[in-house]
Every structure is written in structure tokens, then in C-alpha cells.
Amino acid sequence: MVALFVALMFVGFLLVDVMVQRVQQRNVPAHLEPGWTIPSGVYLAEGHSWSRPDSSSGVRLGVDALVAHAVGAVEKVVLPGLGQLVKAGEPLFRLERQGRGFNILSSITGQVVALNNRVVKRPESVSKDPYGSGWICAITPTESDGGFGRMRCGQTAALWLEREFHRFREFLTMQVTPDINLAVTYPDGGLPRVGSLAELPVSGWLAFEAAFLAAGSVGTQASQTVKE
Numbered sequence: 001m002v003a004l005f006v007a008l009m010f011v012g013f014l015l016v017d018v019m020v021q022r023v024q025q026r027n028v029p030a031h032l033e034p035g036w037t038i039p040s041g042v043y044l045a046e047g048h049s050w051s052r053p054d055s056s057s058g059v060r061l062g063v064d065a066l067v068a069h070a071v072g073a074v075e076k077v078v079l080p081g082l083g084q085l086v087k088a089g090e091p092l093f094r095l096e097r098q099g100r101g102f103n104i105l106s107s108i109t110g111q112v113v114a115l116n117n118r119v120v121k122r123p124e125s126v127s128k129d130p131y132g133s134g135w136i137c138a139i140t141p142t143e144s145d146g147g148f149g150r151m152r153c154g155q156t157a158a159l160w161l162e163r164e165f166h167r168f169r170e171f172l173t174m175q176v177t178p179d180i181n182l183a184v185t186y187p188d189g190g191l192p193r194v195g196s197l198a199e200l201p202v203s204g205w206l207a208f209e210a211a212f213l214a215a216g217s218v219g220t221q222a223s224q225t226v227k228e
Contacts, residue, residue: 036065036161039131043151044161045107047213049092050131051151057114058140061092063104066164068130070208071097072195074123080137084112088143093136095126097198102209106139107151114138127194164212165191171211172196175204 038044043051048064078094086092092106115137119126126134152160172192197208 036158036165038154038157038161041153042131042157043153044157045151047105047107048164049104049107051107052131054138057138058110059108060114060135060138061107062135063095063126063130064161065130066161066168066212067095067104068127068134069165069191069194070168070197071095072127072198073097074126076101077119077123077126077136079115079117079120080112082112082115085142086110086112086139095123097195100198100202100205102205102213104136104213108139108141109143110139110141112137113140168192168212171208175200175207 039052041052044064045051048067050062050064052060054060074095074097076094076096078096080086080092086106086109088107088109089105091103094103095101116133116135119134119136126136128134151157169192197205200208
């Protein structure tokens with residue numbers, strides 16, 4: 001039954017992709033900055049995780065470019081347990097830098113079937129290549145709730161991520177105090193520098209978590225510690 005469910009899920013993804021691509025062809029913007037270009041087949045969730053169907057390991061998950069840009073050089077990744085059962089909206093894994101961190105919520109209900117143990121030894125890959133070598137784990141879905149139906153892909157995802165980057169810039173402006181220097185931006189894109197979140201105190205990390213990573217009523221769960 002699980003195999004049949006996963007197969008039907010993949011078919012659903014393909015149909016969604018076809019419909020999205022048709023809509024995109026009607027209204028494609030002039031250009032998008034590289035920072036928010038989404039690889040083909042990748043879906044972005046509200047909590048800034050990404051998911052991509054993988055025929056060999058269910059659905060792979062990681063963090064999107066906004067989280068990678070905000071944190072900069074990740075220093076520690078706390079993985080979920082292999083075989084762990086997770087629900088959409090619950091903490092799945094944790095990222096840390098300079099003793100501060102936050103949890104990323106799962107966008108899928110299912111069982112963890114694969115782990116990318118390389119990110120434990122090389123956590124910086126999460127920021128350098130979030131959609132590639134920086135993937136975190138893979139999940140075999142067991143329920144359809146809380147999954148890809150509330151996600152974005154293709155041009156729709158790219159435009160949403162662009163807006164989120166601008167919202168992050170506004171967020172930093174509200175967090176700045178005289179003793180924090182976050183004024184350095186890329187001269188071409190006007191984006192906050194990579195790792196800007198590391199300049200904020202713990203309260204800033206908590207505010208970022210609440211503003212960008214929470215998922216509705218379950219957002220408060222993101223402050224809990226992921227079990228190792």
C-alpha cells in the first residue's frame with residue numbers, strides 16, 4: 001500500500017508541474033536574481049524547507065536559499081533519527097551557528113528513510129549548496145496531508161522566494177541596533193550579506209524563527225529541541 005501511495009503521489013507531482021509550467025509560460029518576468037532560482041522539481045514550503053521526489057529514497061528535504069543566505073556558514077546539523085516517524089508541521093532537523101540555532105519543520109508526514117550524514121561532517125554544505133549536497137534527509141510519505149498541496153514550485157516558487165528575501169531585508173532593518181552592523185549588502189542586488197543572522201542576538205534568531213519558519217499554530221513547536 002505504501003508503494004502504491006508513493007507512486008500515485010509522484011504522478012500527482014508531475015501533473016502539478018505540467019499545470020504550473022503552462023501558467024508560467026503566460027507570465028514570465030524579465031529576470032530573477034540567482035539567489036532565488038529554484039531547481040527543477042523542487043517544491044518550497046511555507047517554513048522555508050524544500051522537498052523533491054526521489055524514486056530511490058522517497059522525498060528528499062532540505063532548507064531553501066533564504067535560510068542558507070541568512071545563516072551563512074552552518075556549524076552544526078542535528079539530523080532526525082533513521083526510521084523516525086514525523087508529522088507535517090513538527091520539528092524535523094536543527095541548524096546551529098555560534099551556539100544559536102533553530103529547528104526546521106517537516107512539510108511531510110511520513111518516515112525518515114535516509115540521512116545525509118555528510119552534512120554532519122561538513123555542515124557548511126547546507127549553505128553552499130542547499131538544493132544539492134546540502135540536503136538533509138529523505139522521507140517516505142504515509143499521509144497526503146500537509147504536503148505538496150500547500151507548496152510552490154517553478155516560477156511561482158521563485159517569485160515567492162524573491163518576496164521573502166525582501167521581507168528578510170525588512171526584518172533585519174527592524175532588528176538593527178547601534179551596536180550591530182548589518183548595513184553591508186551586495187552592490188548589485190541590495191541583499192543583506194550572507195550570514196547576517198549570525199550578527200543578531202538570541203532574540204533575533206527567535207524572531208526570525210517565528211517570522212519565517214513557523215507553520216501556523218504549530219510555530220511554537222519550532223523552539224523545541226530536535227531529538228538526536
